[in-house]
Every structure is written in structure tokens, then in C-alpha cells.
Amino acid sequence: MAEPTMADAPGPESAEFDAVVVGAGPAGSAAALALARAGRSVVMVERGPFPGSKNVYGGVVYGRVLDAIIPNWWEDVPVERWVVRRSTMMMTESQSLSIDYRTGAWGTAPYNGMTTVRSRFDTWLAAKATEAGARLLTSTVATGLLRDGDGRVVGVRTDRDHAELRSRVVVACDGVNSFLAKEAGLLPQSEASHYTLGVKEVLSLPREVIDERFGVQGHEGVDIEILGCTRGIPGGGFLYTNTDTVSVGVVASLPHLAEARIRPEELIADLKEHPSIAPYLRGSSLREYAAHLIPEGGYDTMPPLATDGMMLAGDSAAMTLAAGMWLEGVNFAIASGYAAGQAVDRAVASGDCTASGLASYRADLERQFVLVDHKRLRKAPALVLSDRVQQRYPGLLCDLAEGMFTVVNPAPKPGGLRVTRNAAAKHGVKLRELAADTLRGLRIFG
Amino acid sequence: MNDPRFTHVGPLVVACLRITDLRPEVDPLTGAVARDAQGNGLSAADAAALELSLRIAGVWSGRVVALAVGPPAIDPVLRDVAALGVTVLRVSPETVDPDRGYAAELADDEQRLARTIVASLVPYGPPDLIVCGDRSTDRGTGALPAFLAHQLGAVQALGLVALTPDDTVTGGGRALIAERRLDAGWRERLGVPLPAVCSVEGAGVRLRRASLGGALTAAAAPVPVNGISPADRPEREEAIPAVRIGPTRVFEPRARVLPAPESTDPRVRLLALTGALVAHDPPTVIGPVGPSEAADELMAFLVRHGYLDPTDPEQAGTSGKGTGR
Amino acid sequence: MATVDFRVGARAHITVDSEVCRSCTTSACVTACPANLFAPTSDGGILFNYEECFECGTCYMVCNSEGAITWTYPDGGQGVVFHHG
Incomplete structure (x- = not known):
């Protein structure tokens, strides 16, 4: 053996797997878990050195989806803090108005949501898949699709000596930039308007300081979602607690960000200096800075979920819910990945791995929250990212609160209607528009 | 087998x-x-x-x-x-x-x-x-x-x-x-x-x-x-003593005691203490020269300042051998 | 950026065709890139780094000139590694 590698050996690369899952994030690991449990041969191809190493998220993993997949998952999940306080904050440069909800019920099993660190959470979930019999191939990029004479996807090419991995089905869980979905023609090459950029700073603070400032103890945590902190660029901000760090970040619509010629880190700097946020972060030191794209187009921009020999799950299928009140993604990734794995199992059993053989995937998701939520909230991204909601309503609501709560005596208190009219006029909002948007919001969210 | x-x-x-x-993380406060x-x-x-x-x-x-x-x-x-x-x-x-x-x-x-x-x-x-x-x-x-x-x-x-x-x-x-x-x-x-x-x-x-x-x-x-x-499992082998590191402390050279200047005039005392008006040889830069020329320069310097006596046959002998060192 | 773990590969996973950039009026990549990897040059081209890339994809998404920025994933195991994502 002159070169001590196995490149020439007839290794498993010539063998055919039932499925190749590209990406070992939440969607990929869930898909591999479902397949391994069904006794199918499956390999996960992960481009990072470990699962989660390329992944960033914005706050909370909602665990209800795990109940059916991993019983008592909360006993060994790598949690940072269980979210018991959830706050939605609207802000202007100097004001803020919060809706703050807190319940002890979220702090005990079966829990509602948790903050975690993706490098640990994704590794944990991938380990569930490998324990069930899936194989994990790290530090390997799936560079392209293999197709047979009829154009069906029959595997992927990897960047290890351009070697091929053949499979009956490819489950592309390769994230927001999914080059495989683009190659298959399922996603457009580049459509900036469907994406937002999230940037995040992880800041170190002693655990006791976090407990004190956020009013929590033990494993309790806080998640704050913020509107109106992005200089009018459609988007939002977030602040949430980990064990001994806090994560603060902003999300901004890509085309608007580019047009505004504002650097993303300036938006974070603004948010960190805001009088409502700065006291939480005082004395902290930067632990990590990260950036990631988010598919926020919603239901109407979702690509087809399957083609012959291939299907999409998680971010590559644009399955994140960015609808103001709800900001979710990891749970949709897990649910869609698991459903994809089950659909592949059924397709392999029936011998039909074409698009029609894989169609049970979409049907399944339409029965589940995954597509039901997305469909119901299909118009939410447009409303939440609209000019009025982004630029005028936060200021309007803050001024309303200011008008109501500022004590102006000896002048008599102004009536509610007058305060509203004044605030609306100041922010260029017609009451008719306000009523229309309220109605629109009720239709979408109600 | x-x-x-x-x-x-x-x-x-x-x-x-x-x-x-x-990339281990070091706590800036405790060093942990x-x-x-x-x-x-x-x-x-x-x-x-x-x-x-x-x-x-x-x-x-x-x-x-x-x-x-x-x-x-x-x-x-x-x-x-x-x-x-x-x-x-x-x-x-x-x-x-x-x-x-x-x-x-x-x-x-x-x-x-x-x-x-x-x-x-x-x-x-x-x-x-x-x-x-x-x-x-x-x-x-x-x-x-x-x-x-x-x-x-x-x-x-x-x-x-x-x-x-x-x-x-x-x-x-x-x-x-x-x-x-x-x-x-x-x-x-x-x-x-x-x-x-x-x-x-x-x-x-x-x-x-x-x-x-x-x-x-x-x-x-x-x-x-x-x-x-x-x-x-290899036991501790006393025959080959391992290097042990004892307690360490900061190196503190002993202070050299100099005689106090004798004058009562503060200005003269200050001059004596600082050596401000004493003539010093400025540092000489030689070179770049080859090893043997450098050795000859060094020897000449030592002779010039009275550290070496060129007439002493024993000392003169070392000058020839010293070139390579 | 010093706090982020970048495992720099030998191959640049970003390429920029400065010829195309010369006709670009917006240079959106210069401000939008969260890692600040793109810098305009005096002759209208774009100078870029790939070593400290977050691999988000912003640059090619906001780029308005067809084919100016080619962006692929770095080789397996290389590139950014988030420890607190």
C-alpha cells in the first residue's frame, strides 16, 4: 500500500443506501432518525466538523414536536434555560412598550420552549440518529446531484475525491442556501426578497447576574422579541438568556438592508445601546459573533417539497415561521425532517421513489402543524414586514402609552381617542389604515 | 494471529x-x-x-x-x-x-x-x-x-x-x-x-x-x-529521576551597594551619581565582518582597555585559537 | 471577529469577477456582508477575503450583477465553526 488511503478499495461508496440525508441539522437528523428506526440504511452528510457547527438560530427551540419522536427528551437534551418569560417589545429610538408574559408552568416538564446552543443541540439530535443505526459523515460537502438517464436523482457527489454516494432517495436538509434544491430547480438561484439576514452576538455574563437582571433563577430563562429596532428596515430583534451568556441580535430583510447601505453590525450596536436593552447587557464581554440567512418568505414562497428521488425539509424548504408573534424554525425542521424520513421509508417499501411515490410527505405535512401553520399564516410575513408595522406602529403604540401614562396635571388628562388621534397623526397613520390592519391581523392570526 | x-x-x-x-476558553477573571x-x-x-x-x-x-x-x-x-x-x-x-x-x-x-x-x-x-x-x-x-x-x-x-x-x-x-x-x-x-x-x-x-x-x-x-x-503498566522508575519543579519565585537580584559621593554640593553629588559628565566610549558598530575579523576586533578591544596584555605569551596564545569560538 | 473559530481552507470558496463589478452601481455586498469581507478598489473592482466568512450567503443574494460573485461552501471541515450558535 503505497498511499495508505482507501480510495481504491472497493469500499461502501459503491454500495447503495436507501437514503442519503444531506445536512445533519435538526431536519437531517430527524429524517435519519426516522429512517434508521424503520431499518433503512441511511447516511448523513455534514459539511461541518460536527453537527451544528454551521448553524445559528434566534432564540427558542419549542420541544412539543419532540414528544412523539423522543420520549422524555427533556431529560437529556442539552438545554441552556427553559423559557418561562416571553416578552414582545416594540421600540423607537428612546421608547419601548412590552407585552410580558410569565408562567411557572413553562418551567416544569413537559416544558414549552428552551434556549440552547446549536453546536450541542444538533450534536445531541444527530447522536439519536446514529444510536438508531444511521451513519454520520462529517467534514464532507455534497457538491452536486447524481442523476440517472431519466433525470431522477440517484445520489450525491461529495467533495472527497469527487466520490459518489448512491441512494434511492436524497433528502436535502442542507439549509437555507440549499445548493442541491437550486440544482434540482426547486429553489430559485438567488431571490433576496425571500430572505432575511440574522446577525447575533453571544455575550458572557455571570450566571447570577443574568438571574438577577432578568428576574429568573435556576434553569429559568427569558426570551424577548423586539420590533422597531432596525432603523425602518423590515425585520426585528431578539434577546434571550443562556446559562452564562445572553444572545442579542437583529434580523433584517436582505434587499432593504442592501438598499439602506447600513452595516448589519450597526443595527446590533444600536439595539445594544437602547435604554431598554443596555441595562441587561452592562459589563458583558463578547463571546461569539455570528450571521446566518433565514428563509422568511412563508407558505407562498415554499418550493415543491419533492421531485423524483429527492425531497426537501427544514430551511431548504423555507420552513420557518417568522410571523411577528411567532418565530420558529427548529421545530418545523424536526417535524418536516421526521415526516420526510417516514415518507422515504414508505416509498422504498413500495418501490416507487419518484415524485408521486414521495407525495405522501406533503400530504402528511398538510395534516400536521407544519403546513397548517404556514398556510394559516401565509399572509403574515407581508403584514409583519410591511412598512406600517415596521416603521410606524411601534412609534404609534409607544406614543399612545406615553400619552396615557404621562401625568400632565394641572392640565386635565386627555381622552383616549385624542391621544390615539394625536399619535396617529404624528406617525402618519390614518385611523382607517389602523382599523384595516387590525382587521387584517385578526384575519391572519385570529 | x-x-x-x-x-x-x-x-x-x-x-x-x-x-x-x-480554542479553550479562559476566564479572564479567574484564569480557569x-x-x-x-x-x-x-x-x-x-x-x-x-x-x-x-x-x-x-x-x-x-x-x-x-x-x-x-x-x-x-x-x-x-x-x-x-x-x-x-x-x-x-x-x-x-x-x-x-x-x-x-x-x-x-x-x-x-x-x-x-x-x-x-x-x-x-x-x-x-x-x-x-x-x-x-x-x-x-x-x-x-x-x-x-x-x-x-x-x-x-x-x-x-x-x-x-x-x-x-x-x-x-x-x-x-x-x-x-x-x-x-x-x-x-x-x-x-x-x-x-x-x-x-x-x-x-x-x-x-x-x-x-x-x-x-x-x-x-x-x-x-x-x-x-x-x-x-x-x-509502567511504575514510577526511581533509577532515572524525573525533573521536578520546585516552588518558583520572581528573580530579585541583590542590590549592589555603591559608596555615597563625598561632596556636600548637591550638584556635584548628582553628577557623580548619574555619571553625566564622565566621558564614555560610544558604542561601536563593526561589520558586517567575517568571524576572524570580528574576533580580531574583539581582541583589540580587550587589549585597548587593558583586559589583555599582548606581551604576555600565555594570553597572546589564546588570541589565535579564539577565532572559531 | 477574533472570537470566532475559522478553519481556513486552502481553496477560496468565494470568487469575484471584478470585470462585472466595474459596471455595478450599488456594490451592495460591501455594506451588507456581516463579516465585512468586500472592499471596493479605486478602479471600480471589488477586493474580497474568504478567510473569515460566516458562510451566510448574503453576498451572492444581494449581488445585482449576474455572475459577479460565485459562492460555494468551503471544503468539508473547513470554514466557520460556531460554538455558541
């Missing part, structure tokens, strides 16, 4: 690796170091050691064993190494010293660590070459290669930038040619006979990537842990 570990074909090249968190298993990896020096091992074994048609001391958390990294078609071995730190966990791997007792490593390699046959990285990222002393060489009775060549088989050796023998940095961009070239222990800098080579087949096979394979029994 069919176990491939025990059928020794061709020379055995061992890559001795130190797998650790490459937090290591995360997910940061585990090969340092540039270890990657170079592994790559050179593979290249040399390739030329010699030999085998490579990659060995690392550490807890099970380093297994994923060893699996990546195994994907290169290398036999891997993890030596559990408890083997080195069951009473002390992590510290025992470190500078603490590298002599004992070296003996454990050599004992762990016994099933693979006598190593012809051990290649280490020249430094570890977590406070190793860099003395392990020397201890390994001592244990094996092998020659050592440390801190190398290049290591290649010597193809001028004929008649079935094997040797290596090593290069080491000198000042001013010079390199020294060393002939290294076998068996040898070499440490290499993390420069000049990039570790190859494993093939897909190798990576798939390794992903599913367990990493063997050294199987030496407690009875074979």
Missing part, C-alpha cells in the same frame, strides 16, 4: 498526536480554562506530523499507527484520522496514572507518559520512526519526543521543517533526511538513522483528506483503546 496489528510488514511509523481543544470536546482537533504541528508519517510510510511501503493519549471525547478526531487508512490507538489517561486524570497527561510526568506510550506500542512491533508535533496547544513541555527517544534508544531530531526518506541509502537500509531552521533563512540538513523520534513544525504541509470510503468505514468503526494490563 490474524489481527493485522500484530502482523508487522514493512517499517512501522508512529504518529504520536496530542488531541485537545484548540474551559475545554470543550467539540473544539478537539489536531494542531497544525500534529497534522504535519501525521501527513509526514503517511508520506514516509508510503515511500517505505510501511504501516502507520496514529496514537493519542486522552479521554473517549477525542475518539471523533481519531476516527477522522482512521479514515486516512491509518491504524489508530487511544491510550487512556488512566493507564498513565489512574489516580490523576488530566494532569497526568501533561508536563507533570512526561517520562512516565513516554514509557506508557512505548508499552502501548509493543503489540504493533518495534517502531522504526515516531513523529510528533513540535508543540502542543495546551502547555506541554515539548520534552515528550526526547523521553520517547530515550525509552526506545532511538536517535532524536526535533523541531524539523522537513522530513523525507533518504533515497541515497542502498542495500535495504533506511534513513531520513531532516531539515531544521537556522537564523537568517538558513536551514541545516541532518541525516537521521533509524530508529528515530522526530518532532516537526506545523508548517509547509497540509494534511490530506480521507477518501469517502475511508471516511464511511471509519465513521462506523470503534476506536481501539490500549489494552495493556495493569500489571504491565
Whole structure:
């Protein structure tokens, strides 16, 4: 053996797997878990050195989806803090108005949501898949699709000596930039308007300081979602607690960000200096800075979920819910990945791995929250990212609160209607528009 | 025995690796170091050691064993190494010293660590070459290669930038040619006979990537842990005393007492203390000159200032010999 | 950026065709890239780094000139490694 590698050996690369899952994030690991449990041969191809190493998220993993997949998952999940306080904050440069909800019920099993660190959470979930019999191939990029004479996807090419991995089905869980979905023609090459950029700073603070400032103890945590902190660029901000760090970040619509010629880190700097946020972060030191794209187009921009020999799950299928009140993604990734794995199992059993053989995937998701939520909230991204909601309503609501709560005596208190009219006029909002948007919001969210 | 570990074909090249968190987090307040298993990896020096091992074994048609001391958390990294078609071995730190966990791997007792490593390699046959990285990222002393060489009775060549088989050796023998940095961009070239222990800098080579087949096979394979029994575990050997580091303190040179200036005039005292008006020879820059001219200049300086007597025959004799030193 | 773990590969995973950039009026990549990897040059081209890339994809998404920025994933195991994502 002159070169001590196995490149020439007839290794498993010539063998055919039932499925190749590209990406070992939440969607990929869930898909591999479902397949391994069904006794199918499956390999996960992960481009990072470990699962989660390329992944960033914005706050909370909602665990209800795990109940059916991993019983008592909360006993060994790598949690940072269980979210018991959830706050939605609207802000202007100097004001803020919060809706703050807190319940002890979220702090005990079966829990509602948790903050975690993706490098640990994704590794944990991938380990569930490998324990069930899936194989994990790290530090390997799936560079392209293999197709047979009829154009069906029959595997992927990897960047290890351009070697091929053949499979009956490819489950592309390769994230927001999914080059495989683009190659298959399922996603457009580049459509900036469907994406937002999230940037995040992880800041170190002693655990006791976090407990004190956020009013929590033990494993309790806080998640704050913020509107109106992005200089009018459609988007939002977030602040949430980990064990001994806090994560603060902003999300901004890509085309608007580019047009505004504002650097993303300036938006974070603004948010960190805001009088409502700065006291939480005082004395902290930067632990990590990260950036990631988010598919926020919603239901109407979702690509087809399957083609012959291939299907999409998680971010590559644009399955994140960015609808103001709800900001979710990891749970949709897990649910869609698991459903994809089950659909592949059924397709392999029936011998039909074409698009029609894989169609049970979409049907399944339409029965589940995954597509039901997305469909119901299909118009939410447009409303939440609209000019009025982004630029005028936060200021309007803050001024309303200011008008109501500022004590102006000896002048008599102004009536509610007058305060509203004044605030609306100041922010260029017609009451008719306000009523229309309220109605629109009720239709979408109600 | 069919176990491939025990059928020794061709020379055995061992890559001795130190797998650790490459980016540990240090608490700025307490100095506590937090290591995360997910940061585990090969340092540039270890990657170079592994790559050179593979290249040399390739030329010699030999085998490579990659060995690392550490807890099970380093297994994923060893699996990546195994994907290169290398036999891997993890030596559990408890083997080195069951009473002390992590510290025992470190500078603490590298002599004992070296003996454990050599004992762990016994099933693979006598190593012809051990290649280490020249430094570890977590406070190793860099003395392990020397201890390994001592244990094996092998020659050592440390801190190398290049290591290649010597193809001028004929008649079935094997040797290596090593290069080491000198000042001013010079390199020294060393002939290294076998068996040898070499440490290499993390420069000049990039570790190859494993093939897909190798990576798939390794992903599913367990990493063997050294199987030496407690009875074979090397005990502390009193005959070769290990270097012990005693309590250290800051170096405080004793103050030199100078006589006080005698004058009562403060200005004169100040001048005497500072030596402001005393004539000094300005520093002289000579050169660049060759070694012998430099030596002659030095000798002339010493003569000029009365340190050497050129008429003294004994002292005059040293002036001629001193040029090369 | 010093706090982020970048494992720099030998191959640049970003390429920029400065010929195309010369006709670009927006240079959106220069401000939008969260890692600040793109810098305009005096002759209208774009100078870029790939070493400290977050691999988010912003640059090619906001780029308005067809084919100016080619962006792929870095080789397996290389590139950014988030420890606190």
C-alpha cells in the first residue's frame, strides 16, 4: 500500500443506501432518525466538523414536536434555560412598550420552549440518529446531484475525491442556501426578497447576574422579541438568556438592508445601546459573533417539497415561521425532517421513489402543524414586514402609552381617542389604515 | 494471529498526536480554562506530523499507527484520522496514572507518559520512526519526543521543517533526511538513522483528506483503546529521576551597594551619581565582518582597555585559537 | 471577529469577477456582508477575503450583477465553526 488511503478499495461508496440525508441539522437528523428506526440504511452528510457547527438560530427551540419522536427528551437534551418569560417589545429610538408574559408552568416538564446552543443541540439530535443505526459523515460537502438517464436523482457527489454516494432517495436538509434544491430547480438561484439576514452576538455574563437582571433563577430563562429596532428596515430583534451568556441580535430583510447601505453590525450596536436593552447587557464581554440567512418568505414562497428521488425539509424548504408573534424554525425542521424520513421509508417499501411515490410527505405535512401553520399564516410575513408595522406602529403604540401614562396635571388628562388621534397623526397613520390592519391581523392570526 | 496489528510488514511509523481543544476558553477573571470536546482537533504541528508519517510510510511501503493519549471525547478526531487508512490507538489517561486524570497527561510526568506510550506500542512491533508535533496547544513541555527517544534508544531530531526518506541509502537500509531552521533563512540538513523520534513544525504541509470510503468505514468503526494490563503498566522508575519543579519565585537580584559621593554640593553629588559628565566610549558598530575579523576586533578591544596584555605569551596564545569560538 | 473559530481552507470558496463589478452601481455586498469581507478598489473592482466568512450567503443574494460573485461552501471541515450558535 503505497498511499495508505482507501480510495481504491472497493469500499461502501459503491454500495447503495436507501437514503442519503444531506445536512445533519435538526431536519437531517430527524429524517435519519426516522429512517434508521424503520431499518433503512441511511447516511448523513455534514459539511461541518460536527453537527451544528454551521448553524445559528434566534432564540427558542419549542420541544412539543419532540414528544412523539423522543420520549422524555427533556431529560437529556442539552438545554441552556427553559423559557418561562416571553416578552414582545416594540421600540423607537428612546421608547419601548412590552407585552410580558410569565408562567411557572413553562418551567416544569413537559416544558414549552428552551434556549440552547446549536453546536450541542444538533450534536445531541444527530447522536439519536446514529444510536438508531444511521451513519454520520462529517467534514464532507455534497457538491452536486447524481442523476440517472431519466433525470431522477440517484445520489450525491461529495467533495472527497469527487466520490459518489448512491441512494434511492436524497433528502436535502442542507439549509437555507440549499445548493442541491437550486440544482434540482426547486429553489430559485438567488431571490433576496425571500430572505432575511440574522446577525447575533453571544455575550458572557455571570450566571447570577443574568438571574438577577432578568428576574429568573435556576434553569429559568427569558426570551424577548423586539420590533422597531432596525432603523425602518423590515425585520426585528431578539434577546434571550443562556446559562452564562445572553444572545442579542437583529434580523433584517436582505434587499432593504442592501438598499439602506447600513452595516448589519450597526443595527446590533444600536439595539445594544437602547435604554431598554443596555441595562441587561452592562459589563458583558463578547463571546461569539455570528450571521446566518433565514428563509422568511412563508407558505407562498415554499418550493415543491419533492421531485423524483429527492425531497426537501427544514430551511431548504423555507420552513420557518417568522410571523411577528411567532418565530420558529427548529421545530418545523424536526417535524418536516421526521415526516420526510417516514415518507422515504414508505416509498422504498413500495418501490416507487419518484415524485408521486414521495407525495405522501406533503400530504402528511398538510395534516400536521407544519403546513397548517404556514398556510394559516401565509399572509403574515407581508403584514409583519410591511412598512406600517415596521416603521410606524411601534412609534404609534409607544406614543399612545406615553400619552396615557404621562401625568400632565394641572392640565386635565386627555381622552383616549385624542391621544390615539394625536399619535396617529404624528406617525402618519390614518385611523382607517389602523382599523384595516387590525382587521387584517385578526384575519391572519385570529 | 490474524489481527493485522500484530502482523508487522514493512517499517512501522508512529504518529504520536496530542488531541485537545484548540480554542479553550479562559476566564479572564479567574484564569480557569474551559475545554470543550467539540473544539478537539489536531494542531497544525500534529497534522504535519501525521501527513509526514503517511508520506514516509508510503515511500517505505510501511504501516502507520496514529496514537493519542486522552479521554473517549477525542475518539471523533481519531476516527477522522482512521479514515486516512491509518491504524489508530487511544491510550487512556488512566493507564498513565489512574489516580490523576488530566494532569497526568501533561508536563507533570512526561517520562512516565513516554514509557506508557512505548508499552502501548509493543503489540504493533518495534517502531522504526515516531513523529510528533513540535508543540502542543495546551502547555506541554515539548520534552515528550526526547523521553520517547530515550525509552526506545532511538536517535532524536526535533523541531524539523522537513522530513523525507533518504533515497541515497542502498542495500535495504533506511534513513531520513531532516531539515531544521537556522537564523537568517538558513536551514541545516541532518541525516537521521533509524530508529528515530522526530518532532516537526506545523508548517509547509497540509494534511490530506480521507477518501469517502475511508471516511464511511471509519465513521462506523470503534476506536481501539490500549489494552495493556495493569500489571504491565509502567511504575514510577526511581533509577532515572524525573525533573521536578520546585516552588518558583520572581528573580530579585541583590542590590549592589555603591559608596555615597563625598561632596556636600548637591550638584556635584548628582553628577557623580548619574555619571553625566564622565566621558564614555560610544558604542561601536563593526561589520558586517567575517568571524576572524570580528574576533580580531574583539581582541583589540580587550587589549585597548587593558583586559589583555599582548606581551604576555600565555594570553597572546589564546588570541589565535579564539577565532572559531 | 477574533472570537470566532475559522478553519481556513486552502481553496477560496468565494470568487469575484471584478470585470462585472466595474459596471455595478450599488456594490451592495460591501455594506451588507456581516463579516465585512468586500472592499471596493479605486478602479471600480471589488477586493474580497474568504478567510473569515460566516458562510451566510448574503453576498451572492444581494449581488445585482449576474455572475459577479460565485459562492460555494468551503471544503468539508473547513470554514466557520460556531460554538455558541
